[in-house]
Amino acid sequence: EPEVTQTPSHQVTQMGQEVILRCVPISNHLYFYWYRQILGQKVEFLVSFYNNEISEKSEIFDDQFSVERPDGSNFTLKIRSTKLEDSAMYFCASKEKGFGQPQHFGDGTRLSIL
Amino acid sequence: RKEVEQDPGPFNVPEGATVAFNCTYSNSASQSFFWYRQDCRKEPKLLMSVYSSGNEDGRFTAQLNRASQYISLLIRDSKLSDSATYLCVVTSLMYSGGGADGLTFGKGTHLIIQP
Numbered sequence: 680e681p682e683v684t685q686t687p688s689h690q691v692t693q694m695g696q697e698v699i700l701r702c703v704p705i706s707n708h709l710y711f712y713w714y715r716q717i718l719g720q721k722v723e724f725l726v727s728f729y730n731n732e733i734s735e736k737s738e739i740f741d742d743q744f745s746v747e748r749p750d751g752s753n754f755t756l757k758i759r760s761t762k763l764e765d766s767a768m769y770f771c772a773s774k775e776k777g778f779g780q781p782q783h784f785g786d787g788t789r790l791s792i793l
Numbered sequence: 794r795k796e797v798e799q800d801p802g803p804f805n806v807p808e809g810a811t812v813a814f815n816c817t818y819s820n821s822a823s824q825s826f827f828w829y830r831q832d833c834r835k836e837p838k839l840l841m842s843v844y845s846s847g848n849e850d851g852r853f854t855a856q857l858n859r860a861s862q863y864i865s866l867l868i869r870d871s872k873l874s875d876s877a878t879y880l881c882v883v884t885s886l887m888y889s890g891g892g893a894d895g896l897t898f899g900k901g902t903h904l905i906i907q908p
Binding site: 724768 | 824825827831834835836837838839842880894895896897898899900901
């Protein structure tokens with residue numbers, strides 16, 4: 680069964696540094712997403728991406744965040760100047776076109792900011 | 794973005810028993826509904842979509858009540874492998890005709906199946 684893959688599985692970064700999290704969505708999917716989950720809390724939506732542009736973003740997704748689809752397979756999340764509170768699991772998800780289609784999640788990148 | 798409320802549990806249930814979870818959602822514009830399960834420190838995995846008429850997948854039955862903004866999940870003949878956190882998830886179309894709607898998650902209900 681095709682799956683969403685994410686790299687790295689764990690990223691440790693000094694506060695203030697830039698970090699890029701990478702995702703390869705399922706190949707025939709057209710909608711891409713990033714979510715985060717702070718330890719012990721619920722999964723939170725960050726951003727959705729379709730047709731090479733952001734479709735929707737939450738209040739968490741401020742100017743420090745950006746997303747890109749640099750080629751036909753990768754989908755990246757960049758955090759420009761990391762803060763301690765950015766420490767979380769970051770999940771990428773993708774879905775097919777079509778109303779009500781479910782999103783499929785990658786196994787996440789654990790980001791630890793020191 | 795509106796909220797999804799769930800009883801966090803934990804629900805401690807003997808193997809073979811039937812267990813039911815509920816959730817409520819506050820955004821009446823919610824369009825699609827799902828149950829995901831999440832094992833400790835893993836990604837959410839789709840358990841099932843929830844349709845207006847109710848639907849069943851093996852031991853799992855989901856119901857939706859749009860008028861009450863209420864979703865339920867019933868697990869019959871529970872197995873040890875059903876131990877997980879069950880996440881109630883809804884979407885809302887933020888833009889007219891849009892399909893890239895983000896998911897709103899509940900905090901989850903923790904289920905422990907005991908041998």
